[in-house]
Structure formats: structure tokens, C-alpha cells
Amino acid sequence: MIKFKKKLVAALVALAAAGSAHAAVDFTSGDGSLFLNLTTPAGTSGNRSAAFDLGFTMNQALTWNGVAGLQLQWNLTSGAFSSNDSTLTGPSPTLNYGSALTTFQSNSNYSLSTAQMSVLAFDPTDNGSILGVGGSRIMTTQALINATTGATIAIAPGNTPSNGGFTNTFTQVATFQSGINNNVNIFNTMSSANGASVSDFGQAGFYGGASGASSMSSFLNNFTGMDNTGVYGGQYTAGSTTFSGQNKALPFFMFATDIDPLATKAARTAFGVDLDLDGIIEQDNNGALSGGNELGLWTLQGDILTFSNPGTLVTTAPIPEPSTYAMMLAGLALLGSIARRRMS
Numbered sequence: 001m002i003k004f005k006k007k008l009v010a011a012l013v014a015l016a017a018a019g020s021a022h023a024a025v026d027f028t029s030g031d032g033s034l035f036l037n038l039t040t041p042a043g044t045s046g047n048r049s050a051a052f053d054l055g056f057t058m059n060q061a062l063t064w065n066g067v068a069g070l071q072l073q074w075n076l077t078s079g080a081f082s083s084n085d086s087t088l089t090g091p092s093p094t095l096n097y098g099s100a101l102t103t104f105q106s107n108s109n110y111s112l113s114t115a116q117m118s119v120l121a122f123d124p125t126d127n128g129s130i131l132g133v134g135g136s137r138i139m140t141t142q143a144l145i146n147a148t149t150g151a152t153i154a155i156a157p158g159n160t161p162s163n164g165g166f167t168n169t170f171t172q173v174a175t176f177q178s179g180i181n182n183n184v185n186i187f188n189t190m191s192s193a194n195g196a197s198v199s200d201f202g203q204a205g206f207y208g209g210a211s212g213a214s215s216m217s218s219f220l221n222n223f224t225g226m227d228n229t230g231v232y233g234g235q236y237t238a239g240s241t242t243f244s245g246q247n248k249a250l251p252f253f254m255f256a257t258d259i260d261p262l263a264t265k266a267a268r269t270a271f272g273v274d275l276d277l278d279g280i281i282e283q284d285n286n287g288a289l290s291g292g293n294e295l296g297l298w299t300l301q302g303d304i305l306t307f308s309n310p311g312t313l314v315t316t317a318p319i320p321e322p323s324t325y326a327m328m329l330a331g332l333a334l335l336g337s338i339a340r341r342r343m344s
Contacts (some may be wrong), residue, residue, distance in 0.1 A: 006340030022189045024053075025197075027177040031057045034139070036305060037118045039229065040109040049207035050104035051180040052076060052139045052305075055091020055194040058121035058139050062254070065296065068273045068311025076101045077303040079194075084313055095099075096189045099313035100196035101303055103187045107200075112233035117141075118207075119252065119298050119307075120228065122173050129232035136257045141250035141298055144283065150243030152283035179204025204265075232300040232337050242283065242293055249297040251283070252307070259292075271296035273311045 025033045034056045039049040039109030054074060064070055071084045079095035099199045102112065144153045147253040174193040180197040181190045183205040187197030238245045252271040272281040281294045296309045 022342055024181040024193075025051065025177060026057075027122040027173050028124060030123050032122040033057060033058045034061050034119065034121045036076075036300075037120065038104050038300075039116050039118075039207050040107055040111075041116055043116045045201050046107075047109050047206075048104055048107035048186070048198065049205070050100050050206065051190075051197045051205065052097055052100065052196045053190065053194045054119075054305075055081065055095055056339070058123055058137065061121060061139060064307065064309070065269075065271045066273055068275070069309060069313030071306065071308045071313075073115075074305040075303055076196075076300075076305060078238050085186060089130075091194050095194045096192055097196040098187070098189050100187055100189070100198055103198045114231065115233060116229040117232045117298070118229040118301055119250070124173065133166055138255045139252070140228045140255065141225045141230065144251055145230070145236075145243055145249060146241070147231045147238060147248065148237060149241050150246060151241040152243070164189065175204050176207070179206070181205075189191070247299045249299045251295040251297055266312055271309075273309050275311055283297070 013253075023034055026034065034054045035197075036052040036054060037049060040047040052074070064072070067085070069084070072088075075081075075096065076097055081090040081095060081114065119139075119141045121139040125136065126159045145151070179199060182188075183197055183199050183203055186203075187196070187198040190197045191246060197205055199207070226310055227255050230248070232248050232250070235245060235247055236243050242248065254269040254271070255266045256269070257266045270281040272293075274281055275294050283293065283295055293310055296307065299306045299308075
């Protein structure tokens with residue numbers, strides 16, 4: 001009986017430990033960290049960027065695609081996380097952002113009207129084919145909504161990175177990862193899980209910058225169709241466009257190199273919900289729906305970062321795994337045994 005108790009306790013400990021988070025932001029394992037970047041817009045001396053580990057991995061974020069009405073929120077000040085899906089498990093351990101947001105905003109070049117954001121995750125290992133998605137992968141926001149009017153910007157079919165150029169990006173990714181994990185000159189809690197980091201222009205962890213600057217965004221933005229940062233403060237002007245009057249937002253995409261060596265372009269998959277069931281996630285849905293959007297969107301208002309899919313969320317009670325039933329029965333058997341011993 002003692003041995004059985006020890007095995008039961010060990011099993012419970014293992015279950016509790018399952019799903020524990022990484023200790024620092026990860027871009028290289030094949031299931032990279034999902035993270036937020038904030039940056040002042042100019043790629044010149046005196047500018048600043050901030051990175052926030054959102055506590056989820058690329059493969060976990062993939063499960064959000066197609067879930068109608070799903071909404072996730074991160075408080076960049078308190079570190080609180082919430083979701084309207086009660087079945088979704090939040091980040092563990094608790095998000096640890098400290099004063100990263102206010103440190104970023106204290107930069108003399110910061111302005112809510114010009115500050116930009118992006119959300120990304122990386123997989124440089126060419127093992128994406130296991131999931132049926134392709135080769136190396138980049139999950140990223142894109143600036144495909146007019147920052148003033150809210151009109152959508154057309155995606156040209158050919159405007160995706162080449163396989164070769166796409167793969168070359170990961171050299172810079174490794175430098176950027178080291179920079180945000182190890183930078184201690186401005187602010188850093190990345191040494192613990194689900195932290196944040198703030199870097200100034202010229203440091204390895206600096207993200208923002210114009211084309212040609214020594215920054216992570218420059219390497220991505222040099223690819224046609226990969227402008228992944230956009231203004232987030234305020235709302236679009238009132239009018240008749242898809243997003244007029246709404247909070248400024250960035251749509252979300254997965255890019256994957258093709259495992260076919262003869263292919264020259266990476267594949268792009270939009271996050272969102274195919275509300276009209278025509279097999280395409282559309283930016284304006286051909287005007288068929290009120291508001292017209294089928295895209296999953298990221299917004300940042302105040303200190304609240306939100307990812308939301310269009311539609312209405314429908315949740316069902318989770319079905320327990322067979323191992324859960326087995327553990328429950330083992331626990332009941334143990335309690336019954338203890339009760340019988342006490343009665344005797």
C-alpha cells in the first residue's frame with residue numbers, strides 16, 4: 001500500500017508539472033515562444049523597443065485559428081491573462097512584465113500616435129511538415145489595414161517571401177533572441193519564465209527600424225509582403241470601410257517554407273474564421289457580412305493586448321482522457337482502502 005501511495009503521488013506531481021513554461025523566450029526549438037514587440041518607429045539612435053513573452057508557443061497559438069468568437073487578453077502592466085474560453089489554460093507561471101511597458105513609454109521618442117507593435121513566433125527547424133504546415137515557419141502580424149481609414153490592403157498572390165530569403169532570416173533571429181533574453185542595460189525579466197525585455201537602438205534586442213537598419217524588423221520587412229509592424233494607438237476614422245471607427249488592429253498569419261525543393265515561395269495562411277464557408281478567410285468578405293471581417297486580429301488599447309476571432313464562441317465540456325479516469329478510480333480505491341482500515 002505504501003508503494004502504491006508513492007506511485008500515486010509521483011503521478012500527480014508529474015501531471016502538475018506537465019505544460020510548464022520555458023525559462024526565457026525561445027525562437028529555435030521548433031515550437032517557439034509567441035511574443036509581442038513594441039517599438040518607436042524610427043530606426044535611428046535614441047529609439048527603443050520592448051518584447052513581452054505571451055506565455056504560449058507557436059503550436060499552441062495554432063489551435064486558436066478557426067475558433068469563432070475566441071478572445072484572449074494580456075494585461076501588460078499587471079501580467080494578468082484572461083480568456084472567454086473556460087477550457088483554455090493560461091500561461092504558467094504567471095506573466096512577469098514588471099515595469100517594461102512604462103519603461104518603453106518613457107523613451108523621449110515614444111508617442112501613442114506613432115508607436116508600433118507586432119506579434120511573432122519562429123520555427124527555424126524545418127520540422128513544420130510534421131504538423132502538415134510546411135518547412136520552417138514564421139507566425140506574424142502584418143500591416144494590412146490602412147492606419148487612418150481602416151480600409152483593407154489587398155494581398156497580392158505573389159507577395160510572399162522566397163524560400164531562400166525566408167530561411168536566411170533565422171540568422172538574425174538568433175541574435176535577436178540572445179539580445180532580449182540577456183540585455184540588462186535597460187530592463188529585463190526574461191531570465192524567469194514569461195518575462196519582458198526593453199532595449200535601445202544599437203543593442204542586440206532592439207527590434208524596430210527602417211529598412212537597412214540593424215534590427216530584426218528590417219530583415220522581415222525587406223521581404224515583399226512582410227511589413228509586420230503597425231500603429232496600434234486609437235481608432236480608425238469613421239466612414240464606410242471594413243474597420244472604420246474600430247480600434248486599430250493587425251491581422252495574423254502563418255508563413256511556411258515549402259518542403260518541396262522546387263517551390264520558390266513560402267505559403268501564407270491567415271488566422272481567422274471562414275464565416276461564409278467559402279473556403280477563404282477574407283479581409284472584407286466581399287461585403288457580405290456586417291463589418292465584413294473574417295480575420296483574427298491583434299489590438300493594444302491602453303495596457304490591454306487582445307487577440308480576437310470574429311463570430312460567436314461555442315464551448316463544450318472537455319471529455320476526460322482515459323488516464324484521468326484511471327487516476328480517479330485509483331484515488332477512490334485508495335480512499336476506500338483507508339476507510340476500511342480505520343473501520344477495522
